[in-house]
Amino acid sequence: MVHVNIFDTTLRDGEQSPGVNLNQLEKLEIARQLERFGVNIMEAGFPASSQGDFEAVRAIARAIKNSSVTGLARATKSDIDIAWDALKDAAEPRLHVFLATSPIHMKYKLFKTPEEVIQTSVDMVAYAKQRFPHIEWSAEDASRSDLDFLVKIITKVIDAGATVINLPDTVGYATPSEYGYMFRYIRENVPNIHKASLSCHCHDDLGMAVANSLAAIENGVTQVEGTINGIGERAGNASLEEVAVALNIRRDKYPYTTNLVLKEIKRTSDLVSRFTGMIVPGNKAVVGKNAFAHESGIHQDGVLKNTLTYEIITPEMVGIQSNDLVLGKHSGRHAFKDKIENMGFTLSAEKLQEAFTAFKQLTDRKKEVTDEDLFTILTDIQTAVADVKKYELLAFQVHYGSANLPTATVALHTPEGVRVETARTGSGSVEALMNTLEALIKEEIHLTDYKLNSVGQGRDALAEVHVKMTVDGAQVSGRGSAQDVLEASAKAFLNTVNRVFFNQKAVVQV
Ligand SMILES: [Zn+2]
Numbered sequence: 001m002v003h004v005n006i007f008d009t010t011l012r013d014g015e016q017s018p019g020v021n022l023n024q025l026e027k028l029e030i031a032r033q034l035e036r037f038g039v040n041i042m043e044a045g046f047p048a049s050s051q052g053d054f055e056a057v058r059a060i061a062r063a064i065k066n067s068s069v070t071g072l073a074r075a076t077k078s079d080i081d082i083a084w085d086a087l088k089d090a091a092e093p094r095l096h097v098f099l100a101t102s103p104i105h106m107k108y109k110l111f112k113t114p115e116e117v118i119q120t121s122v123d124m125v126a127y128a129k130q131r132f133p134h135i136e137w138s139a140e141d142a143s144r145s146d147l148d149f150l151v152k153i154i155t156k157v158i159d160a161g162a163t164v165i166n167l168p169d170t171v172g173y174a175t176p177s178e179y180g181y182m183f184r185y186i187r188e189n190v191p192n193i194h195k196a197s198l199s200c201h202c203h204d205d206l207g208m209a210v211a212n213s214l215a216a217i218e219n220g221v222t223q224v225e226g227t228i229n230g231i232g233e234r235a236g237n238a239s240l241e242e243v244a245v246a247l248n249i250r251r252d253k254y255p256y257t258t259n260l261v262l263k264e265i266k267r268t269s270d271l272v273s274r275f276t277g278m279i280v281p282g283n284k285a286v287v288g289k290n291a292f293a294h295e296s297g298i299h300q301d302g303v304l305k306n307t308l309t310y311e312i313i314t315p316e317m318v319g320i321q322s323n324d325l326v327l328g329k330h331s332g333r334h335a336f337k338d339k340i341e342n343m344g345f346t347l348s349a350e351k352l353q354e355a356f357t358a359f360k361q362l363t364d365r366k367k368e369v370t371d372e373d374l375f376t377i378l379t380d381i382q383t384a385v386a387d388v389k390k391y392e393l394l395a396f397q398v399h400y401g402s403a404n405l406p407t408a409t410v411a412l413h414t415p416e417g418v419r420v421e422t423a424r425t426g427s428g429s430v431e432a433l434m435n436t437l438e439a440l441i442k443e444e445i446h447l448t449d450y451k452l453n454s455v456g457q458g459r460d461a462l463a464e465v466h467v468k469m470t471v472d473g474a475q476v477s478g479r480g481s482a483q484d485v486l487e488a489s490a491k492a493f494l495n496t497v498n499r500v501f502f503n504q505k506a507v508v509q510v
Pocket of ligand 1: 237
Protein backbone atom coordinates (compact mmCIF):
# COMPACT_ATOMS: atom_id res chain seq x y z
CA MET A 1 0.00 0.00 0.00
CA VAL A 2 1.31 3.46 -0.91
CA HIS A 3 0.91 6.20 1.67
CA VAL A 4 -0.66 9.49 0.56
CA ASN A 5 -0.04 12.68 2.54
CA ILE A 6 -2.99 15.02 3.04
CA PHE A 7 -2.26 18.74 2.73
CA ASP A 8 -5.11 20.91 3.94
CA THR A 9 -5.40 24.49 2.70
CA THR A 10 -8.76 25.43 4.24
CA LEU A 11 -7.07 28.27 6.14
CA ARG A 12 -5.34 29.67 3.05
CA ASP A 13 -7.09 28.78 -0.23
CA GLY A 14 -10.38 28.19 1.62
CA GLU A 15 -10.15 31.48 3.41
CA GLN A 16 -9.79 33.14 0.01
CA SER A 17 -13.45 32.27 -0.69
CA PRO A 18 -15.32 35.48 -1.43
CA GLY A 19 -16.63 37.10 1.76
CA VAL A 20 -14.91 34.71 4.17
CA ASN A 21 -12.78 36.18 6.91
CA LEU A 22 -11.86 34.27 10.02
CA ASN A 23 -10.44 35.76 13.19
CA GLN A 24 -7.34 34.29 14.77
CA LEU A 25 -9.24 32.29 17.40
CA GLU A 26 -11.45 30.72 14.75
CA LYS A 27 -8.39 29.83 12.66
CA LEU A 28 -6.76 28.24 15.70
CA GLU A 29 -9.84 26.14 16.42
CA ILE A 30 -9.96 24.94 12.83
CA ALA A 31 -6.21 24.19 12.95
CA ARG A 32 -6.62 22.11 16.13
CA GLN A 33 -9.47 20.21 14.53
CA LEU A 34 -7.41 19.57 11.37
CA GLU A 35 -4.66 18.17 13.59
CA ARG A 36 -7.21 15.85 15.20
CA PHE A 37 -8.51 14.88 11.75
CA GLY A 38 -4.95 13.74 10.99
CA VAL A 39 -3.84 15.98 8.14
CA ASN A 40 -0.09 15.66 7.53
CA ILE A 41 0.35 19.28 6.50
CA MET A 42 -1.79 22.36 7.00
CA GLU A 43 -1.34 25.60 5.13
CA ALA A 44 -2.16 28.17 7.78
CA GLY A 45 -2.18 31.26 5.57
CA PHE A 46 -0.15 33.67 3.44
CA PRO A 47 2.04 35.47 6.02
CA ALA A 48 3.14 38.33 3.75
CA SER A 49 -0.40 39.23 2.73
CA SER A 50 -1.40 41.04 5.93
CA GLN A 51 -0.45 41.54 9.56
CA GLY A 52 -3.53 39.52 10.60
CA ASP A 53 -2.50 36.58 8.41
CA PHE A 54 1.07 36.74 9.71
CA GLU A 55 -0.08 36.60 13.33
CA ALA A 56 -2.54 33.77 12.68
CA VAL A 57 0.13 31.66 10.93
CA ARG A 58 2.57 32.29 13.79
CA ALA A 59 -0.01 31.33 16.43
CA ILE A 60 -0.91 28.13 14.55
CA ALA A 61 2.76 27.23 13.96
CA ARG A 62 3.32 27.46 17.73
CA ALA A 63 0.18 25.56 18.74
CA ILE A 64 0.20 22.59 16.35
CA LYS A 65 2.54 19.69 17.10
CA ASN A 66 1.31 16.67 15.14
CA SER A 67 0.95 18.20 11.69
CA SER A 68 3.51 20.13 9.68
CA VAL A 69 2.51 23.80 9.35
CA THR A 70 3.22 25.69 6.14
CA GLY A 71 2.62 29.15 4.73
CA LEU A 72 2.41 30.49 1.21
CA ALA A 73 5.02 32.83 -0.28
CA ARG A 74 5.49 34.46 -3.66
CA ALA A 75 8.88 33.93 -5.24
CA THR A 76 10.47 36.94 -3.52
CA LYS A 77 13.03 37.19 -0.74
CA SER A 78 10.80 39.38 1.41
CA ASP A 79 7.84 36.96 1.22
CA ILE A 80 10.18 34.09 2.18
CA ASP A 81 11.68 36.11 5.07
CA ILE A 82 8.24 36.98 6.42
CA ALA A 83 7.11 33.35 6.07
CA TRP A 84 10.16 32.21 8.03
CA ASP A 85 9.40 34.66 10.83
CA ALA A 86 5.87 33.30 11.04
CA LEU A 87 6.83 29.61 10.78
CA LYS A 88 10.20 29.25 12.51
CA ASP A 89 8.68 28.05 15.82
CA ALA A 90 6.71 25.23 14.16
CA ALA A 91 7.50 21.61 15.03
CA GLU A 92 8.26 21.10 11.34
CA PRO A 93 8.45 24.40 9.42
CA ARG A 94 7.68 24.14 5.75
CA LEU A 95 7.54 26.71 2.98
CA HIS A 96 5.17 26.76 0.03
CA VAL A 97 6.61 29.00 -2.68
CA PHE A 98 5.04 29.39 -6.09
CA LEU A 99 5.55 30.89 -9.53
CA ALA A 100 3.42 30.59 -12.66
CA THR A 101 4.67 28.46 -15.54
CA SER A 102 1.94 28.65 -18.19
CA PRO A 103 2.62 30.76 -21.31
CA ILE A 104 -0.41 32.97 -20.59
CA HIS A 105 0.61 33.68 -16.98
CA MET A 106 4.29 34.23 -17.77
CA LYS A 107 3.54 36.61 -20.61
CA TYR A 108 0.55 38.61 -19.37
CA LYS A 109 0.86 38.45 -15.59
CA LEU A 110 4.54 38.09 -14.76
CA PHE A 111 6.03 39.81 -17.85
CA LYS A 112 8.86 37.29 -17.63
CA THR A 113 10.46 35.01 -20.18
CA PRO A 114 10.47 31.26 -19.46
CA GLU A 115 14.21 31.50 -18.72
CA GLU A 116 13.59 34.24 -16.16
CA VAL A 117 10.87 32.13 -14.51
CA ILE A 118 13.33 29.24 -14.18
CA GLN A 119 16.02 31.51 -12.75
CA THR A 120 13.72 33.16 -10.20
CA SER A 121 12.34 29.79 -9.07
CA VAL A 122 15.80 28.28 -8.64
CA ASP A 123 17.13 31.35 -6.82
CA MET A 124 14.19 31.53 -4.43
CA VAL A 125 14.18 27.80 -3.62
CA ALA A 126 17.92 28.00 -2.94
CA TYR A 127 17.40 31.10 -0.78
CA ALA A 128 14.62 29.39 1.22
CA LYS A 129 16.72 26.25 1.63
CA GLN A 130 19.11 28.18 3.89
CA ARG A 131 16.39 28.04 6.55
CA PHE A 132 13.50 25.74 5.71
CA PRO A 133 14.07 21.97 5.94
CA HIS A 134 11.03 21.33 3.71
CA ILE A 135 10.22 23.34 0.62
CA GLU A 136 7.26 22.84 -1.64
CA TRP A 137 7.51 24.55 -4.99
CA SER A 138 4.32 25.07 -7.00
CA ALA A 139 4.09 25.66 -10.73
CA GLU A 140 1.03 27.89 -10.79
CA ASP A 141 -1.30 27.01 -13.69
CA ALA A 142 0.74 23.82 -14.29
CA SER A 143 -2.08 22.08 -16.11
CA ARG A 144 -1.93 24.73 -18.86
CA SER A 145 1.88 24.74 -19.03
CA ASP A 146 4.11 23.13 -21.63
CA LEU A 147 5.12 19.65 -20.42
CA ASP A 148 8.73 19.89 -21.56
CA PHE A 149 9.08 23.30 -19.94
CA LEU A 150 7.76 21.74 -16.71
CA VAL A 151 10.35 18.93 -16.99
CA LYS A 152 13.12 21.51 -17.34
CA ILE A 153 12.08 23.77 -14.46
CA ILE A 154 11.21 20.91 -12.08
CA THR A 155 14.62 19.29 -12.62
CA LYS A 156 16.30 22.58 -11.66
CA VAL A 157 14.16 23.40 -8.60
CA ILE A 158 14.74 19.89 -7.24
CA ASP A 159 18.49 20.46 -7.68
CA ALA A 160 18.07 23.74 -5.82
CA GLY A 161 16.48 21.92 -2.86
CA ALA A 162 12.71 21.60 -3.36
CA THR A 163 11.37 18.50 -1.62
CA VAL A 164 7.78 18.61 -2.92
CA ILE A 165 6.69 19.53 -6.43
CA ASN A 166 3.08 20.67 -6.63
CA LEU A 167 1.41 20.90 -10.03
CA PRO A 168 -1.92 22.65 -9.57
CA ASP A 169 -4.90 22.78 -11.87
CA THR A 170 -5.22 26.42 -10.85
CA VAL A 171 -8.20 27.28 -13.01
CA GLY A 172 -10.01 23.92 -12.82
CA TYR A 173 -9.55 23.25 -16.54
CA ALA A 174 -7.97 19.79 -16.73
CA THR A 175 -9.79 16.50 -17.25
CA PRO A 176 -8.85 13.46 -15.14
CA SER A 177 -6.99 11.73 -17.98
CA GLU A 178 -5.03 14.87 -18.91
CA TYR A 179 -4.19 15.69 -15.32
CA GLY A 180 -3.09 12.11 -14.58
CA TYR A 181 -0.99 12.04 -17.76
CA MET A 182 0.88 15.22 -16.73
CA PHE A 183 2.12 13.51 -13.56
CA ARG A 184 3.07 10.35 -15.40
CA TYR A 185 5.04 12.41 -17.93
CA ILE A 186 6.87 14.26 -15.17
CA ARG A 187 7.69 11.04 -13.34
CA GLU A 188 9.03 9.45 -16.52
CA ASN A 189 11.03 12.45 -17.77
CA VAL A 190 12.43 14.37 -14.79
CA PRO A 191 15.74 12.61 -14.06
CA ASN A 192 15.98 13.56 -10.36
CA ILE A 193 12.27 13.12 -9.53
CA HIS A 194 13.12 10.43 -6.93
CA LYS A 195 14.51 13.23 -4.73
CA ALA A 196 11.10 14.90 -4.36
CA SER A 197 7.49 13.91 -3.97
CA LEU A 198 4.66 14.98 -6.26
CA SER A 199 1.59 16.88 -5.11
CA CYS A 200 -1.75 17.73 -6.74
CA HIS A 201 -3.97 20.77 -6.13
CA CYS A 202 -7.27 20.94 -7.98
CA HIS A 203 -9.99 23.53 -8.41
CA ASP A 204 -13.58 22.62 -9.06
CA ASP A 205 -14.63 24.99 -11.87
CA LEU A 206 -15.80 22.08 -14.01
CA GLY A 207 -16.79 19.90 -11.05
CA MET A 208 -13.79 17.59 -11.56
CA ALA A 209 -11.51 18.51 -8.63
CA VAL A 210 -11.96 15.26 -6.70
CA ALA A 211 -11.85 13.09 -9.84
CA ASN A 212 -8.68 14.91 -10.94
CA SER A 213 -7.08 14.38 -7.52
CA LEU A 214 -7.80 10.65 -7.66
CA ALA A 215 -6.40 10.47 -11.21
CA ALA A 216 -3.25 12.19 -9.93
CA ILE A 217 -2.88 9.64 -7.12
CA GLU A 218 -3.20 6.81 -9.64
CA ASN A 219 -0.32 8.39 -11.54
CA GLY A 220 2.17 8.58 -8.71
CA VAL A 221 1.17 11.61 -6.65
CA THR A 222 1.76 11.08 -2.93
CA GLN A 223 0.36 14.37 -1.62
CA VAL A 224 -3.17 15.66 -2.14
CA GLU A 225 -4.09 19.26 -1.47
CA GLY A 226 -7.64 20.37 -0.79
CA THR A 227 -10.02 21.94 1.67
CA ILE A 228 -12.78 20.92 4.03
CA ASN A 229 -16.22 21.13 2.38
CA GLY A 230 -14.37 22.02 -0.84
CA ILE A 231 -14.39 25.76 -0.09
CA GLY A 232 -11.93 28.04 -1.89
CA GLU A 233 -11.43 30.49 -4.72
CA ARG A 234 -14.36 30.61 -7.17
CA ALA A 235 -15.95 27.13 -7.34
CA GLY A 236 -13.58 25.92 -4.63
CA ASN A 237 -10.97 23.20 -4.20
CA ALA A 238 -11.02 19.42 -4.07
CA SER A 239 -13.06 18.39 -1.06
CA LEU A 240 -10.70 16.50 1.26
CA GLU A 241 -13.48 14.58 3.00
CA GLU A 242 -14.66 13.31 -0.40
CA VAL A 243 -11.14 12.24 -1.40
CA ALA A 244 -10.69 10.53 2.00
CA VAL A 245 -13.96 8.60 1.85
CA ALA A 246 -13.49 7.65 -1.82
CA LEU A 247 -10.05 6.20 -1.01
CA ASN A 248 -11.55 4.26 1.88
CA ILE A 249 -14.75 2.95 0.29
CA ARG A 250 -13.03 2.05 -3.00
CA ARG A 251 -9.80 0.60 -1.60
CA ASP A 252 -10.31 -2.23 -4.10
CA LYS A 253 -9.54 0.37 -6.78
CA TYR A 254 -7.27 2.69 -4.78
CA PRO A 255 -4.70 0.78 -2.72
CA TYR A 256 -3.51 3.84 -0.78
CA THR A 257 -3.43 4.75 2.91
CA THR A 258 -3.71 8.11 4.68
CA ASN A 259 -3.44 9.19 8.33
CA LEU A 260 -6.94 10.62 8.36
CA VAL A 261 -9.36 9.78 11.16
CA LEU A 262 -12.62 9.56 9.22
CA LYS A 263 -14.76 9.86 12.36
CA GLU A 264 -13.59 13.48 12.67
CA ILE A 265 -15.10 14.44 9.29
CA LYS A 266 -18.45 15.60 10.66
CA ARG A 267 -16.99 17.82 13.35
CA THR A 268 -14.39 19.29 10.98
CA SER A 269 -17.03 20.04 8.38
CA ASP A 270 -19.40 21.60 10.95
CA LEU A 271 -16.69 23.82 12.36
CA VAL A 272 -15.59 25.10 8.95
CA SER A 273 -19.17 25.65 7.82
CA ARG A 274 -20.10 27.58 10.94
CA PHE A 275 -17.01 29.79 11.08
CA THR A 276 -16.92 30.61 7.38
CA GLY A 277 -20.68 30.97 6.90
CA MET A 278 -20.33 28.76 3.82
CA ILE A 279 -23.28 26.50 4.60
CA VAL A 280 -22.93 22.96 3.24
CA PRO A 281 -25.66 22.20 0.66
CA GLY A 282 -28.00 19.34 1.62
CA ASN A 283 -26.98 17.22 -1.36
CA LYS A 284 -23.21 17.62 -0.87
CA ALA A 285 -21.37 14.27 -0.98
CA VAL A 286 -20.26 12.84 2.39
CA VAL A 287 -21.24 15.81 4.61
CA GLY A 288 -24.57 17.10 3.23
CA LYS A 289 -27.62 16.73 5.49
CA ASN A 290 -29.29 14.48 2.92
CA ALA A 291 -26.23 12.33 2.19
CA PHE A 292 -27.64 9.55 4.38
CA ALA A 293 -31.38 10.17 3.96
CA HIS A 294 -33.31 7.60 1.96
CA GLU A 295 -36.48 9.16 0.64
CA SER A 296 -38.04 6.92 -1.98
CA GLY A 297 -40.24 4.06 -0.75
CA ILE A 298 -38.27 1.46 -2.70
CA HIS A 299 -34.98 2.69 -1.21
CA GLN A 300 -36.39 2.83 2.32
CA ASP A 301 -37.74 -0.67 1.98
CA GLY A 302 -34.37 -1.91 0.73
CA VAL A 303 -32.42 -0.20 3.51
CA LEU A 304 -34.75 -1.64 6.15
CA LYS A 305 -34.18 -5.16 4.79
CA ASN A 306 -30.43 -4.70 4.43
CA THR A 307 -28.60 -1.34 4.68
CA LEU A 308 -26.10 -2.46 2.03
CA THR A 309 -28.82 -2.27 -0.64
CA TYR A 310 -28.54 1.50 -0.95
CA GLU A 311 -26.01 2.64 1.66
CA ILE A 312 -22.36 2.58 0.60
CA ILE A 313 -21.13 4.86 3.43
CA THR A 314 -22.44 4.59 6.98
CA PRO A 315 -23.11 7.80 8.94
CA GLU A 316 -20.99 6.38 11.79
CA MET A 317 -17.95 6.16 9.50
CA VAL A 318 -17.84 9.94 9.12
CA GLY A 319 -18.70 10.64 12.76
CA ILE A 320 -22.44 11.25 12.62
CA GLN A 321 -23.76 9.91 15.91
CA SER A 322 -27.24 8.48 15.91
CA ASN A 323 -27.65 8.40 19.69
CA ASP A 324 -27.75 12.12 20.26
CA LEU A 325 -27.87 12.18 24.08
CA VAL A 326 -29.72 15.35 25.00
CA LEU A 327 -29.22 17.45 28.09
CA GLY A 328 -32.04 19.26 29.87
CA LYS A 329 -32.98 21.48 32.78
CA HIS A 330 -31.81 19.01 35.40
CA SER A 331 -28.44 18.19 33.88
CA GLY A 332 -25.69 19.20 36.29
CA ARG A 333 -22.28 20.70 35.78
CA HIS A 334 -20.64 17.25 35.77
CA ALA A 335 -22.86 15.85 33.01
CA PHE A 336 -22.35 19.06 31.04
CA LYS A 337 -18.57 18.88 31.33
CA ASP A 338 -18.54 15.20 30.31
CA LYS A 339 -20.74 15.93 27.36
CA ILE A 340 -18.69 18.78 25.98
CA GLU A 341 -15.42 16.88 26.38
CA ASN A 342 -17.06 14.08 24.49
CA MET A 343 -17.88 16.55 21.74
CA GLY A 344 -14.20 17.45 21.44
CA PHE A 345 -14.17 20.78 23.31
CA THR A 346 -11.53 21.75 25.84
CA LEU A 347 -12.34 25.02 27.56
CA SER A 348 -10.52 27.03 30.21
CA ALA A 349 -12.22 27.06 33.65
CA GLU A 350 -13.48 30.57 32.95
CA LYS A 351 -14.95 29.72 29.54
CA LEU A 352 -16.41 26.50 30.93
CA GLN A 353 -18.31 28.53 33.54
CA GLU A 354 -19.51 30.92 30.84
CA ALA A 355 -20.67 27.98 28.71
CA PHE A 356 -22.49 26.38 31.63
CA THR A 357 -24.33 29.65 32.36
CA ALA A 358 -25.34 29.98 28.70
CA PHE A 359 -26.50 26.36 28.70
CA LYS A 360 -28.62 26.91 31.84
CA GLN A 361 -30.19 30.01 30.30
CA LEU A 362 -31.09 27.97 27.23
CA THR A 363 -32.73 25.23 29.31
CA ASP A 364 -35.10 27.85 30.74
CA ARG A 365 -36.51 28.34 27.26
CA LYS A 366 -35.88 25.02 25.57
CA LYS A 367 -36.81 21.61 26.97
CA GLU A 368 -34.11 19.58 25.28
CA VAL A 369 -30.67 20.94 24.47
CA THR A 370 -29.20 18.96 21.57
CA ASP A 371 -25.63 18.45 20.40
CA GLU A 372 -26.25 21.00 17.65
CA ASP A 373 -27.34 23.63 20.20
CA LEU A 374 -24.30 22.93 22.35
CA PHE A 375 -21.99 23.06 19.34
CA THR A 376 -23.33 26.53 18.50
CA ILE A 377 -23.01 27.87 22.06
CA LEU A 378 -19.59 26.35 22.63
CA THR A 379 -18.00 27.50 19.39
CA ASP A 380 -19.28 31.03 20.06
CA ILE A 381 -17.77 31.09 23.54
CA GLN A 382 -14.57 29.43 22.43
CA THR A 383 -13.89 32.06 19.77
CA ALA A 384 -15.25 35.13 21.58
CA VAL A 385 -12.63 37.84 21.68
CA ALA A 386 -12.05 39.40 25.08
CA ASP A 387 -10.41 42.74 25.91
CA VAL A 388 -11.08 44.35 22.57
CA LYS A 389 -12.99 47.57 22.13
CA LYS A 390 -16.32 46.78 20.54
CA TYR A 391 -19.95 47.65 20.10
CA GLU A 392 -22.17 45.92 22.64
CA LEU A 393 -25.90 45.39 22.43
CA LEU A 394 -27.60 46.66 25.59
CA ALA A 395 -31.27 46.31 24.62
CA PHE A 396 -33.57 46.40 21.64
CA GLN A 397 -37.26 46.34 20.88
CA VAL A 398 -39.08 45.82 17.59
CA HIS A 399 -42.70 46.69 16.86
CA TYR A 400 -44.23 44.77 14.03
CA GLY A 401 -47.80 44.43 12.87
CA SER A 402 -49.15 43.85 9.37
CA ALA A 403 -50.98 47.21 9.54
CA ASN A 404 -48.11 49.24 11.10
CA LEU A 405 -44.78 50.56 9.98
CA PRO A 406 -42.14 48.23 11.52
CA THR A 407 -40.04 50.19 14.02
CA ALA A 408 -36.94 49.22 15.99
CA THR A 409 -35.38 50.90 19.03
CA VAL A 410 -31.83 49.93 19.96
CA ALA A 411 -29.44 50.85 22.76
CA LEU A 412 -25.72 50.17 22.34
CA HIS A 413 -22.42 50.70 24.10
CA THR A 414 -19.90 52.12 21.62
CA PRO A 415 -16.22 51.06 21.63
CA GLU A 416 -15.54 54.27 23.56
CA GLY A 417 -17.95 53.08 26.28
CA VAL A 418 -20.68 55.63 25.53
CA ARG A 419 -24.34 54.59 25.67
CA VAL A 420 -26.25 55.55 22.52
CA GLU A 421 -29.81 54.84 21.43
CA THR A 422 -32.15 55.62 18.60
CA ALA A 423 -35.13 54.31 16.60
CA ARG A 424 -35.68 53.74 12.87
CA THR A 425 -38.32 52.19 10.65
CA GLY A 426 -37.99 49.68 7.81
CA SER A 427 -40.14 47.73 5.40
CA GLY A 428 -39.85 44.64 7.65
CA SER A 429 -38.70 43.97 11.22
CA VAL A 430 -35.20 42.79 10.24
CA GLU A 431 -34.69 45.83 8.05
CA ALA A 432 -35.95 48.19 10.78
CA LEU A 433 -33.47 46.61 13.21
CA MET A 434 -30.57 46.81 10.75
CA ASN A 435 -31.40 50.42 9.85
CA THR A 436 -31.34 51.35 13.54
CA LEU A 437 -28.02 49.60 14.17
CA GLU A 438 -26.55 51.24 11.09
CA ALA A 439 -27.66 54.67 12.35
CA LEU A 440 -25.87 54.10 15.68
CA ILE A 441 -22.59 52.87 14.25
CA LYS A 442 -19.94 55.36 13.18
CA GLU A 443 -18.36 53.14 10.56
CA GLU A 444 -19.63 53.25 6.98
CA ILE A 445 -21.64 50.04 6.59
CA HIS A 446 -23.41 48.29 3.74
CA LEU A 447 -25.14 44.99 4.33
CA THR A 448 -24.60 42.77 1.28
CA ASP A 449 -25.94 39.38 2.39
CA TYR A 450 -28.16 37.97 5.12
CA LYS A 451 -28.85 34.28 5.78
CA LEU A 452 -31.08 32.77 8.44
CA ASN A 453 -30.95 29.11 9.48
CA SER A 454 -32.34 27.08 12.32
CA VAL A 455 -29.91 25.01 14.36
CA GLY A 456 -31.36 21.49 14.37
CA GLN A 457 -35.06 20.85 14.33
CA GLY A 458 -38.18 21.77 16.26
CA ARG A 459 -40.14 24.99 16.73
CA ASP A 460 -37.95 26.02 19.67
CA ALA A 461 -34.70 25.60 17.68
CA LEU A 462 -31.94 28.19 17.97
CA ALA A 463 -31.74 30.70 15.13
CA GLU A 464 -28.43 31.34 13.45
CA VAL A 465 -27.78 34.33 11.21
CA HIS A 466 -24.79 34.83 8.89
CA VAL A 467 -24.25 38.27 7.39
CA LYS A 468 -21.79 39.80 4.96
CA MET A 469 -21.17 43.53 4.80
CA THR A 470 -18.63 46.11 3.86
CA VAL A 471 -17.32 48.08 6.83
CA ASP A 472 -15.35 51.16 5.80
CA GLY A 473 -14.83 49.57 2.41
CA ALA A 474 -13.54 46.19 3.73
CA GLN A 475 -15.54 43.00 3.13
CA VAL A 476 -16.37 41.34 6.42
CA SER A 477 -18.62 38.47 7.43
CA GLY A 478 -19.88 37.33 10.82
CA ARG A 479 -22.56 35.40 12.63
CA GLY A 480 -24.87 35.42 15.62
CA SER A 481 -27.16 32.92 17.29
CA ALA A 482 -30.06 33.28 19.71
CA GLN A 483 -33.39 31.70 20.29
CA ASP A 484 -35.11 34.66 18.65
CA VAL A 485 -34.42 35.47 15.00
CA LEU A 486 -34.26 39.23 15.62
CA GLU A 487 -31.80 38.88 18.48
CA ALA A 488 -29.68 36.53 16.32
CA SER A 489 -29.80 39.16 13.54
CA ALA A 490 -28.66 41.97 15.83
CA LYS A 491 -25.85 39.81 17.24
CA ALA A 492 -24.68 38.83 13.75
CA PHE A 493 -24.65 42.48 12.68
CA LEU A 494 -22.52 43.55 15.66
CA ASN A 495 -20.26 40.47 15.49
CA THR A 496 -19.42 41.48 11.92
CA VAL A 497 -18.80 45.15 12.68
CA ASN A 498 -16.66 44.22 15.70
CA ARG A 499 -14.38 42.03 13.59
CA VAL A 500 -12.95 45.17 12.10
CA PHE A 501 -11.47 46.07 15.47
CA PHE A 502 -9.90 42.66 15.90
CA ASN A 503 -8.82 41.69 12.39
CA GLN A 504 -6.15 44.22 11.64
CA LYS A 505 -6.13 44.30 7.88
CA ALA A 506 -2.99 46.38 7.52
CA VAL A 507 -0.95 45.05 4.65
CA VAL A 508 2.68 44.23 5.34
CA GLN A 509 4.87 46.11 2.88
CA VAL A 510 6.59 43.69 0.53
ZN1 LIG B 1 -5.75 26.97 -5.22
